[in-house]
Amino acid sequence: MGRGGLASGMFAVTLLLAGCGRRDEAPRPRPVGARPVTLNLPTSRETQACFADLSREQVRFSPLPDRDYGGGCSVIGSVQLIDIGVPVTNLKGMRCGLARTFIAWTRHAVAPAARQILGSDLVRVESFGSYACRNVVGSAANASRLSGHASANAVDISAFVLADGRRVTVLNGWRSTDPTEREFLRVIHSSACKRFGTVLSPDYNAAHANHLHLEDDAARFCR
Numbered sequence: 001m002g003r004g005g006l007a008s009g010m011f012a013v014t015l016l017l018a019g020c021g022r023r024d025e026a027p028r029p030r031p032v033g034a035r036p037v038t039l040n041l042p043t044s045r046e047t048q049a050c051f052a053d054l055s056r057e058q059v060r061f062s063p064l065p066d067r068d069y070g071g072g073c074s075v076i077g078s079v080q081l082i083d084i085g086v087p088v089t090n091l092k093g094m095r096c097g098l099a100r101t102f103i104a105w106t107r108h109a110v111a112p113a114a115r116q117i118l119g120s121d122l123v124r125v126e127s128f129g130s131y132a133c134r135n136v137v138g139s140a141a142n143a144s145r146l147s148g149h150a151s152a153n154a155v156d157i158s159a160f161v162l163a164d165g166r167r168v169t170v171l172n173g174w175r176s177t178d179p180t181e182r183e184f185l186r187v188i189h190s191s192a193c194k195r196f197g198t199v200l201s202p203d204y205n206a207a208h209a210n211h212l213h214l215e216d217d218a219a220r221f222c223r
């Protein structure tokens with residue numbers, strides 16, 4: 001989790017009052033490998049509303065400074081989640097909208113499915129991370145396109161740990177000999193498809209054999 005800090009919902013309220021509500025403006029593209037630049041963008045109304053939503057949902061988080069990392073990669077309107085009620089490993093910056101959807105999915109789909117289908121409480125979610133400055137992996141047609149991870153708008157979820165000690169991984173659970181593990185993963189996958197714009201599972205391609213890719217876009221793409 002890293003940067004444990006004092007920032008909390010109160011900080012978000014301060015930002016809410018300070019922002020002047022213009023829309024995010026896309027930063028001008030800078031060369032790949034350029035030094036990260038902190039941007040002085042006004043916090044968009046959408047981001048302010050999202051920060052307020054997280055505070056209302058009792059989420060502890062820090063707003064991150066808007067940064068342009070070069071090569072079209074940027075982190076804008078993003079947060080570092082500190083406490084969403086269940087530990088999530090490996091999370092760095094996430095666009096606030098992605099974080100909000102991810103939290104709702106974890107609380108209202110994954111945790112109840114663990115209890116109902118696997119008979120034990122969810123105690124940890126494992127991820128392969130959110131922000132990464134890179135192109136799409138595993139699809140020749142899209143190989144030159146920047147990944148949703150390059151704008152902190154996607155997260156890769158790899159496993160779920162239960163109170164009884166079981167660890168259900170996407171890699172082994174998707175085609176597990178245990179039907180309850182398969183059902184659990186199918187149920188949370190279809191719930192993810194109702195919440196996120198793009199969801200990629202082991203059924204999509206080999207690059208996704210070991211995780212669910214969850215992206216907050218408008219693609220309505222569920223595989």
Ligand SMILES: [Zn+2]
Pocket residue numbers: 149154155156212213214
């Ligand atoms: Zn991904």
